[in-house]
Amino acid sequence: MADKDALVKEVTPRSEDFSRWYTDVIRRAELADYSPVKGSMVIRPYGYAIWELMQQALDRRIKDTGHVNAYFPLFIPESLLKKEAAHVEGFAPEVAWVTHGGQEQLEERLVVRPTSEAIIGTMYAKWIQSWRDLPVLINQWANVVRWEKVTRLFMRTTEFLWQEGHTVHETEEEAQEETLKMLEVYRDFAETELAMPVLKGLKTESEKFAGAVSTYSIEALMGDGRALQAGTSHNLGQNFAKVFEITFQGRDKTVQYGWQTSWGVSTRLVGGVIMTHGDDSGLILPPRIAPYQVVMVPIPRGDWRETVLPHAERIKGELEARGIRVMLDDREEHSPGWKYAEWEMRGVPLRLEIGPRDVKNEQVMLVRRDNREKTPTPMAGIAEHVEGLLETIQQALFDRAVAFRDEHTQHTTDRAEFDKTLEGRPGYVVAPWCGSDDCEAKIKTATQATIRNLPLDPKPSTGTCIECGKPGEVDAYFAKSY
């Protein structure tokens, strides 16, 4: 863009204002933009390429665990949404309503799906007859709409993209097993692909999905010490099966209700990646989801188009032959320094500089985005070396995020310390909790912190409830969150 030079310089330092830094980076790196529709964003090609890489990595895992994709309607008749009482109560305040089609007013209003339990449950009731039809293991990639008052690019927008899995099982045990299996798929995906360490755990009653028996989540810690709910997996029990009449003839010939789960992650993960890894110079992308893993910048000295460029192109070919995604930036109108800053802003994990002297010495300069380490590296065997280095960077980003989380996780049994920690130094504060909604709500009012989740295999609590002083049921993870 013509005004890019000016724009890049405008990014607010991360330490100064994390929230503005976040928005600046997204706009300067051209990940996304505001749209003329209030609360809706445009995902620009560079941001969408990150999402596509995420989709591929997650879709593979979803299919490897036996699921298939399908597509259900965008619109849900009002009467269907209303069938499950808790569900409609949770979602009705935040849906978009379609009232007219063409020139005519509709007999029944339609909701633009905020999630698809209602429409999918209706179809499952039609498709499932016998225990032989189970399990049904279906996922869909789709857009959903939730009417948000306060929005934030990628994190909270009126429309967003996600996948939602919806399964039906023969027994309660199988549904619970599926719920935890997909939670583990999400953990593995987040940690392996996004280099984003997460806590797996159980949501409290007050934070669970509208209509679920129980909700599990993966929670990640962002660079400003706030937690992000990065994915959820719900055990729906028979709640939806009963209202949508999802029944089957069991092995014993009796008619039974199906046991269901649903689970999803969304484009908010792109926001999570930015806030986990980025720095004052912009984005830092984990190599596995970087649209370009290597940017090559030739140094334009002398007759570089004849002397340097052919070597650059050969190396590019060698890298691509190994499946590495490469951008060779040979534009004449920008200086190398401008290009360094530009591709740092865009978070490319590795820069490869090559000039006339490098060619003479049969080497290139490699510069890591994560720690800025510069290493002259022989041209011979460069592709194999780069491949290994990208893995190293992926691991280093993960390790750094784990260290950050550990530094920002504090255990306490003392209320004064609890309050002080949540004021001065954000992150997780792990503290005993008695299990009551009431205490949870009071803590939220006092500190703005909520229980992110409860450990999956809880150990005995270490003390008395941080709010009421009754015996602690479990040590809960408190944090301020997005």
Add this chain to the structure above:
Amino acid sequence: MADKDALVKEVTPRSEDFSRWYTDVIRRAELADYSPVKGSMVIRPYGYAIWELMQQALDRRIKDTGHVNAYFPLFIPESLLKKEAAHVEGFAPEVAWVTHGGQEQLEERLVVRPTSEAIIGTMYAKWIQSWRDLPVLINQWANVVRWEKVTRLFMRTTEFLWQEGHTVHETEEEAQEETLKMLEVYRDFAETELAMPVLKGLKTESEKFAGAVSTYSIEALMGDGRALQAGTSHNLGQNFAKVFEITFQGRDKTVQYGWQTSWGVSTRLVGGVIMTHGDDSGLILPPRIAPYQVVMVPIPRGDWRETVLPHAERIKGELEARGIRVMLDDREEHSPGWKYAEWEMRGVPLRLEIGPRDVKNEQVMLVRRDNREKTPTPMAGIAEHVEGLLETIQQALFDRAVAFRDEHTQHTTDRAEFDKTLEGRPGYVVAPWCGSDDCEAKIKTATQATIRNLPLDPKPSTGTCIECGKPGEVDAYFAKSY
């Protein structure tokens, strides 16, 4: 499904009622289903798997020609849609209107996108400043909504899935080149992947896209002799650029309007594949887009689980190692005969039968879905043989469709023959046309046939206009269409 046996027997013969056959096949093969939302369909996993394979093949071509993917909002403010006069006139009668968000009435109504020229044009105006920003070559995969009164699974539904490319160029010539390039991409995709021969051509004025300068299409001939518009590519000229203010500073420093194109294909292609290749036994899928390319049916005689199944599993592994998609149907509750009919209904290109005698003779039986040819084939080298056979089947389906089209294309300069042909024996009728909208409209009223498109490199017309008798401008392709 429990009632599948009953259902499969119910498919209406293709020759008896093509339209009912089409719907029966879709439902029995579980490609799609009606939904509780009027005019909207559910794409079931088997149908969606076909769409995913189509997407992959087309997405690769879209990216190989330099385009990138992005995502734009589902909703379009009414005022934006109204900016281009022809565009709003074409689409306003068939859009869904969102009037309420949450509990509140919106200040401005939103349209659920029927196509995205308006919202994308608005963003392009913001992003493009200089000729250096051009060309912009963006595609999106998305759902769109058009309020249809009469619907038909895959062919015409209120909501459908598609891709829409939207490009901006520096010159009129480049935009025209892009328009024809993408038309050729569609032709290659349809013929290579779907084995569906198409005619590339120019739409007449009355059939062009609302807001375009010119529309090109690929047209395919269905098994009942009706034509299907299978993809379109539009040269938008500066029509949208002028109303959305998409300007750039040119090489000569003057401010100019961009030149645009847009192009799309949709899930209606799944319908096209069904109607191009299917027969009385159900679907016939071209191997390249078949979710399962080979179905293996072990013959359950004697201790077949010990004697036959291990061989079947070994062969499955050999096939999969070559990237062939295989279903090994070892269910005990169904007979081989039932399985043959079931997988024929689902259109699997090749069946591999293996029983105790085959194992003894170190062979298997291969049965082609397209021509039912049965060939005993040695186990040794089976994977390589199957790979070749799948290519043969792909080509055979294409050749058969070409032959069908040629048989159903008739040239005439005589009006009586023209009318009679369109009555008794459907297909294309190629006849001289003077170029007037009026003649085109009269022919449509009289025969129900429309001009599908005009040849890209028109030869001189062979006679006088089939309607008015004035000199023919071009020989046009007339047909009844979907």
